[in-house]
Amino acid sequence: MRYKLYLFLTVVMLAGVTAAMGAPLVLEVRASQPEYMAKERQIWDVFEQQNSDIKINLFSINESEDAAFQARLAAGNPPGFSSMAYAQSVKQGETMVDLKTVDFKWWDKFAYDIKNAWKKRYGVDKVPIMQWSSGPLASFIYYKDEMAKAGLDPSTIRTMADLDAFLAKLKQYVGTRSDLKYVIATGWHVWCWPYQFLHHFITAFDPAAQSKAADLYTGKAKWTDLAKNPYVPAFRKLKEWYDKGYFPKEFWTLAWEDDFEAAFIGRKAILTFHGPWLWDKVEAADPSAQLAGFPLPPNSAGKIQAFPPDVSQGPGIYKDVQKNPAVFKAAVRALNFMFSPQSVKMLAESLGSVPAYDLSSVGGLNLRTPQYLTVIKPVMDGKFGKASWDNTGFGPDAGGRFYIEGRPSPAFSDPLQPIWGDYFSGKINMAGLMAAYQKMFDNAFKVQ
Amino acid sequence: MGPRTSLSLTLRRENRTSLFFVAPQFLLYLTFILLPLLVSIPLAFTDLVGFTSTKAQFVGIRNFISIFTDPGVMQYIWPTVLRTFIFMACNYLTVFIFGLSFALMMYELSTRVQKSYFVIIYLPYIISGLGAGMFIELLFARDTGSLNLLLELLHIIPQPINLKSSSASLFALVAFVGWRYAGYNMAIFLSGLLTIPVDTIDAAKMDGVSYLQRLRHIYFPQIIPSIAIATISCLVGSFGIFDEPVGFGALYGNEQARLFSITLYRMGLGTGGTYGIGMLAEGVASSIVVFTPLIIIALLIFRWQKRRQVT
Numbered sequence: 001m002r003y004k005l006y007l008f009l010t011v012v013m014l015a016g017v018t019a020a021m022g023a024p025l026v027l028e029v030r031a032s033q034p035e036y037m038a039k040e041r042q043i044w045d046v047f048e049q050q051n052s053d054i055k056i057n058l059f060s061i062n063e064s065e066d067a068a069f070q071a072r073l074a075a076g077n078p079p080g081f082s083s084m085a086y087a088q089s090v091k092q093g094e095t096m097v098d099l100k101t102v103d104f105k106w107w108d109k110f111a112y113d114i115k116n117a118w119k120k121r122y123g124v125d126k127v128p129i130m131q132w133s134s135g136p137l138a139s140f141i142y143y144k145d146e147m148a149k150a151g152l153d154p155s156t157i158r159t160m161a162d163l164d165a166f167l168a169k170l171k172q173y174v175g176t177r178s179d180l181k182y183v184i185a186t187g188w189h190v191w192c193w194p195y196q197f198l199h200h201f202i203t204a205f206d207p208a209a210q211s212k213a214a215d216l217y218t219g220k221a222k223w224t225d226l227a228k229n230p231y232v233p234a235f236r237k238l239k240e241w242y243d244k245g246y247f248p249k250e251f252w253t254l255a256w257e258d259d260f261e262a263a264f265i266g267r268k269a270i271l272t273f274h275g276p277w278l279w280d281k282v283e284a285a286d287p288s289a290q291l292a293g294f295p296l297p298p299n300s301a302g303k304i305q306a307f308p309p310d311v312s313q314g315p316g317i318y319k320d321v322q323k324n325p326a327v328f329k330a331a332v333r334a335l336n337f338m339f340s341p342q343s344v345k346m347l348a349e350s351l352g353s354v355p356a357y358d359l360s361s362v363g364g365l366n367l368r369t370p371q372y373l374t375v376i377k378p379v380m381d382g383k384f385g386k387a388s389w390d391n392t393g394f395g396p397d398a399g400g401r402f403y404i405e406g407r408p409s410p411a412f413s414d415p416l417q418p419i420w421g422d423y424f425s426g427k428i429n430m431a432g433l434m435a436a437y438q439k440m441f442d443n444a445f446k447v448q
Numbered sequence: 449m450g451p452r453t454s455l456s457l458t459l460r461r462e463n464r465t466s467l468f469f470v471a472p473q474f475l476l477y478l479t480f481i482l483l484p485l486l487v488s489i490p491l492a493f494t495d496l497v498g499f500t501s502t503k504a505q506f507v508g509i510r511n512f513i514s515i516f517t518d519p520g521v522m523q524y525i526w527p528t529v530l531r532t533f534i535f536m537a538c539n540y541l542t543v544f545i546f547g548l549s550f551a552l553m554m555y556e557l558s559t560r561v562q563k564s565y566f567v568i569i570y571l572p573y574i575i576s577g578l579g580a581g582m583f584i585e586l587l588f589a590r591d592t593g594s595l596n597l598l599l600e601l602l603h604i605i606p607q608p609i610n611l612k613s614s615s616a617s618l619f620a621l622v623a624f625v626g627w628r629y630a631g632y633n634m635a636i637f638l639s640g641l642l643t644i645p646v647d648t649i650d651a652a653k654m655d656g657v658s659y660l661q662r663l664r665h666i667y668f669p670q671i672i673p674s675i676a677i678a679t680i681s682c683l684v685g686s687f688g689i690f691d692e693p694v695g696f697g698a699l700y701g702n703e704q705a706r707l708f709s710i711t712l713y714r715m716g717l718g719t720g721g722t723y724g725i726g727m728l729a730e731g732v733a734s735s736i737v738v739f740t741p742l743i744i745i746a747l748l749i750f751r752w753q754k755r756r757q758v759t
Contacts, residue, residue, distance in 0.1 A: 064699070067717045074499050091503075181591055188701045253612040254590065255701050263591040406497030406726025414714070415725065418703060443520055 024055040027330045028079035032314075032351075034060040035280050039350040040083065046346070047337045054330050078318035080327045081334040085316035087118065087128040091405040096128030097317040102332045106339045111356040117311040121393075123401035130335070131314040132344045133353035134391075135307025136275040137295075138192070138200050139375045144290040146270040154294045158384065160204065160237070163297055167246055170271060183246040185269035187260025188253065188417055195412035196307070197273060198234060199394045203305035204296040205233035210305075213395020217411070218402065219447030223438040224431070230395070231437075232430060235423065242424050252421040276352055276371050292374040295384075303390035304379060309356045312400070315339075399445055407444035410437045492733040497726040499716060504729075511733035524711055524725055525734045532708040535622060536686035542626025543682050547633025552663075554634065555641045570631030577628060581695015584624060585611060611696060617704030625692055629685075633678055640674030641667065676753035680746045687742060708738060 029044065031037040037060040044056040059079070061069045072078070073095070087093040100115065107115070110132075119125045142154065150173040157163050167183060174180045186193075202209035209230035215221040216229070226232050241247060254260050264272045265285045272278065282289050295304045315338055317331045337343055341362045348355045352369030354376060359365050367373075379387055396411035408415040419440075423433040492511055494504040514521045550569050554562050572580070587595040588611045596608040611620055644667065652662050668675075690709045698705035699714070706714075715731030 067713075070717060071499075190700075248590075250610075250612075253610075253701050253703075255585070255697050258585060258589050258697075259591065262589060266592045268591045404497075406728075408725055417701065 024053050025326055025330050026055050026057050027081060027327065027334060028057045028059065029334065030079045030082040030084055031058055031060040032083040033277065034062050035277055035284075036351055040347075043343060043346050043350070046343075047334065050337070051333060054333065056334075073318065073320075076320045076323075078320050080321055081315070081317060081331045081338075083315050083338070084313060085129060085318065086313050087122075087316065088312040088400075089403050089405045090122050090124055090401065093118065093122060093124060093126060093128045095319055097319055097322065098126040098128065099130055099316070099335070100127050102317075102335070104332075104339070105336055106341075109339070109341060109344075109358045111358060112309055114311070117309070121312065121397045121400035127311075129311050129314045129316045130339060131309040131311050132339060132355055132357045133309065133348065133351075134356050135310045136196065136277070136353075137307050137371070137376065138197050138273060138275045139293045139295045139371065140271060140273050141278055141291055141293045141371075142271045143267065144292045146267070147292075150270065154292075155378075155383070157294060157297060159297050167241065168244075171244065171246060174270070179267070180269060181263070182248050182269040183271065184241070185260055185264040185272040186247055186251050186254070187256045188251065188420075189256040190414045190417070191412045192256070192275065193420070194410075194416050195394070195396070196275060198231065199396075200296055200305045200307075201234035201238070202230045202395075203303060203390055203392075204299055205237070206230050207299050207301035207303055207390075209299075210390075210392045210395045214398035215395075216441070217396045217399030217445065219399075219445070223410075223434045223441060226430060226434060229434060232434070235430065235433065239424060247424075250421070250425070252417050252424065276369075279352070279369065279371050291370050293371055295375055295379060298384065298387035302386045302388060304384075304387055306389040306391050308391045308393050312397070399447075402445040402447045404444055404446055408440060409444045410440040413440075415440070488732050489736065491729055492736055494729050496729045498728050507729070511730045512737065514730060515734050515737055521727065521730050521734075524715065524727070525708075525738075528706055528708045528711040529738060531618075531704075531706070532687055535618065535707060536683065538618065538622040539625055539686050540679070540682050542622060543629075543633045543678050546626050546630035547678060548637050550630055550634040551637030551641055552667075554638055566631075566634075569634055572628045573631045575628070577689075577691030578695045580628065581624065581692045583695075584620070585695060585697055588620075612702045612704060617696065617702060621692060621696055621705060624696075625689065628692070633681075636678045636681070637671060637674050640671030644670045672753055672756050676749050680749055683742060683746060687739065 031040045037058060041058050044058055048054065048056055061084075085096060087096050114130060115127060116125075118127055118129065140154065147154065150170060152166060152169055152173070154166060157166055171183045174183055199210070199213070202213065206212065212221065212228060212230040216223055221228055223229055223231075238247075242251075248254060248260075248263075251260075260272075261278060261281060263269060264274075264278065265282055279291055282291055298304045315335065317328070317335065321331055322328045338347075341357070341359050344355055344357050345359050345362050345365060347353070348357075348359075348365055349367060352367060352371055354367070354372065355365065367377075376389075378384065379389060396409075399411075403409060410416070419428075419433065419436045422428045422436075423430075428436070491504075493506060493508060495507050495510075496504040515525060516522070554566060554569075557565065587593050588609055590596065590608045590610060593608065596605075599605045600608060610616055648666055649662065652666055657665075687708050689707060690713065693705040693707050693710050696702055696705040698707070698710045711725075712731045712735055714725045715734075716728040
């Protein structure tokens with residue numbers, strides 16, 4: 001009896017070992033954003049079909065889970081491949097593999113100088129992050145049916161004066177409806193407002209805004225020199241809109257998702273200003289919703305700020321992955337798959353991001369997302385007259401190499417929230433606002 | 449074997465059994481509280497900005513000095529310490545309003561009813577503070593919160609309650625924490641009440657002593673240990689509370705819910721422009737500076753309570 005038991009156990013163990021030997025290698029992959037995880041899963045399914053020896057375990061990290069993920073990275077246990085890794089400082093870049101040292105096939109496909117892009121920002125010759133797409137463009141977004149009920153047509157907006165007149169009429173209309181609360185729904189986000197949105201706004205007032213901002217972030221100019229500060233006109237306009245009641249009261253205290261996005265999805269406002277993610281969220285919550293959008297008006301040089309490829313965040317491989325050669329090899333295969341023209345085409349068409357990538361070998365691109373069709377393409381097709389997209393990098397990026405790791409940056413950080421609150425509530429004026437920015441800059445950047 | 453030897457053997461056996469039951473909790477305490485504390489203390493003497501940073505240099509007592517002299521550091525610490533003290537004072541009231549009141553109620557009720565009410569009152573304590581806090585935030589979301597919408601519809605409030613305003617946040621957080629820990633504090637006071645000899649209460653009743661007189665002269669003097677434990681628990685808990693403020697949006701936009709624990713978290717975690725401040729070493733130093741007096745106060749309370757027991 002005992003002999004039979006031992007024989008049975010041995011057979012079971014051998015079966016287990018054999019199964020383990022033949023089992024595919026599991027590669028953990030972090031999705032770029034939680035809202036894109038389902039779409040990215042479909043693309044990784046294609047990878048698994050082409051690479052039967054690798055199984056992709058896809059997960060996503062929400063902003064509220066970031067701290068736990070940072071703890072995992074600090075413990076030296078990163079995922080094998082990250083579609084969203086951060087190299088927003090020299091020190092952060094040190095935690096990433098230099099992708100110039102791996103066997104990567106697609107260098108010639110990038111529509112920009114990928115090999116020197118990060119070096120230009122941070123002064124170190126490496127490629128920690130690869131970015132196939134342009135950055136997330138922010139624009140006005142509205143419900144088509146509601147705007148039609150209001151009798152307003154945003155497609156006629158060509159100048160800032162047109163935009164002001166449009167918003168005034170929209171405010172009048174919002175006042176007639178008890179179910180609508182805001183002209184422009186918004187809230188506070190530590191990155192969206194101070195970095196993404198603000199740097200779209202400054203170009204609307206000054207064609208040289210980004211280079212002037214770069215001077216501020218490299219210490220060549222002072223924030224307190226209001227006459228030369230490119231942020232001043234943008235802040236003045238935003239304050240004017242706030243004082244006119246276009247933004248929610250104390251919008252800087254409104255939680256981004258729970259208050260602001262929920263309010264827009266709940267149709268408490270017809271109009272908002274946001275990046276590409278909101279389109280997907282509204283569609284997910286209400287598939288019947290029809291959204292459209294329009295960009296900020298062009299500046300005096302006919303330029304509208306786009307968001308160029310952001311090489312400080314995106315796909316990369318953490319250095320600690322190299323401790324396991326088999327996983328590292330699989331990660332490099334995943335990297336090559338993700339950046340193959342077929343994958344980039346699939347990603348672009350499903351996520352709606354405009355690629356900064358040569359896709360001629362796979363028949364070009366067929367983007368059908370609402371943001372592309374109603375905001376990006378009309379500008380390219382000349383519907384805004386001579387207006388065109390400005391792909392100049394954002395000003396703060398020029399100061400990347402001077403940034404002191406971990407310090408709250410005036411480019412984007414949470415301590416900006418009370419400062420913005422004080423400015424919009426009138427507790428401080430423009431001089432006070434820029435003095436606060438100068439102080440943050442002096443604390444967070446060491447210009448040599 | 450004589451009676452003394454038998455007694456000491458029994459005592460030793462009981463001690464071993466007690467240690468066996470206490471050991472798992474103590475191991476968890478050692479692993480997740482004491483050891484990280486000992487490991488983190490040296491960080492206060494470095495220039496570490498975050499725990500994902502790869503390099504740190506020894507800076508002596510610079511961080512301890514900057515807590516009192518550097519405006520860039522002080523702006524984060526002292527307002528939240530003050531806010532936490534205010535929270536602690538208000539929270540201490542709820543310890544008695546909820547905890548002691550429920551304990552007295554349970555003590556006077558019959559045994560049959562007692563058990564069901566005990567479970568109901570204790571239930572909030574087992575709910576995740578983070579989940580419950582987020583739930584409250586969703587209920588009171590300015591434009592889509594169900595409770596706000598209902599109260600507006602019934603014209604009970606003219607405009608939505610803003611949980612992020614200073615008064616609402618503090619009041620709501622105190623009420624929420626008081627409600628959540630009602631069962632916990634009730635258990636502390638009830639355990640004290642149950643040690644009061646029933647004879648003294650019966651004798652007092654027979655002498656015609658009123659309920660308030662019984663509370664003042666019999667109950668309260670004999671539950672001093674419970675009051676001490678509840679006080680220390682409130683003192684330390686108010687400075688350590690985390691889940692509930694996070695649920696109220698302390699990390700994202702609600703500055704009024706940012707208590708000292710939240711500030712420590714922000715100082716040590718979050719880089720790359722999130723809610724982090726990037727001052728891990730200063731954070732550890734400030735936690736030593738703030739918690740050392742609290743520990744001394746706690747020890748003094750214990751000492752006072754032991755003296756009262758002896759007298």
